[in-house]
Amino acid sequence: MTTGRQLMEQALREPMQAIGWRPRAAGWFTRSIAPEYTGVLAASVASRYAAAGTGHATLFVHLRRDDVQPVVRELLQSTYQDGGYRSTSAVTSIGYLMPAPTWRSWLVTPETAAPVAAELAAATRDHAQPYLERLAADPERVLQAVKSSGTIMASAAGPCTVAVLLARLGRPDEGWAFIQQHLSSISSRTDPAAQDSRQMADRLRHWLDRLPR
Structure with a gap:
């Protein structure tokens, strides 16, 4: 049986690519935001309280400073394989960047996966990406x-x-x-x-x- 996580990961690929985000590991996407800064998105799907084959999805929005995180990993002596993008400098969730900022999750089922992915892509384009661009423009x-x-x-x-x-x-x-x-x-x-x-x-x-x- 396809899990809720698999449904979300598969559904996100096309709409995220359409707005310029590169698929990486399952559920992860990256995009250059500014010199030295990479935007990183990570889909998260909780299934503990969901029916089999479904889940509650959200999107974590990260900014990575590319000349900082490799040094941090070295100083922490981290052995975690981050693929060059998973260790990030700042993180929030997509709900807090939307007009009514709060924690948000979306129910993912075989019927809702595509519209949820489209909504998350639109929220990325309209709210997450501008937020990341504002951050990258101001070190403070x-x-x-x-x-x-x-x-x-x-x-x-x-x-x-x-x-x-x-x-x-x-x-x-x-x-x-x-x-x-x-x-x-x-x-x-x-x-x-x-x-x-x-x-x-x-x-x-x-x-x-x-x-x-």
């Missing part, structure tokens, strides 16, 4: 978007992304100060995420020291 907006990306900031990847981005913007001291503040906020923690942050900070310090001044 990018910084705030990274800091507002809860799924990214919940791990060492978030603070590391902020620090490396600031360094790329010619503000390495500000980046290191941000990391110092982060380390201070987790000084009493001993969980794996906190340990990852401390190890990342050591590697970041060496990377910053090697930057031309």
Whole structure:
């Protein structure tokens, strides 16, 4: 039986290509937004509370700074295979970019997959892509978007992304100060995420020291 995820992934390919987004891994799409910036879309389909062969779909909207994320992966010593686009700098969901911003999901069935895909493509064209273009045009907006990306900031990847981005913007001291503040906020923690942050900070310090001044 075809799953809801498979229905959505298959239905999205044509309408997304029609508006200029390149299909990548199943459910993923990319498009150049500006020099050094790539837009990344990732379809997500939840099936836990849906009937067999259906699901509740949404679209996550990412911006990747292409000269930042490879450094972040190196500093985190990540072994996750991201294909050059899955690790991103900022993320939100499509519902929050629409006129009445809220979390939104769409029921995907064999009958609704095509119209849902068309609606998501239209929302991408009308709301997600302009949002990504506005971000890429303003580094301060990018910084705030990274800091507002809860799924990214919940791990060492978030603070590391902020620090490396600031360094790329010619503000390495500000980046290191941000990391110092982060380390201070987790000084009493001993969980794996906190340990990852401390190890990342050591590697970041060496990377910053090697930057031309």
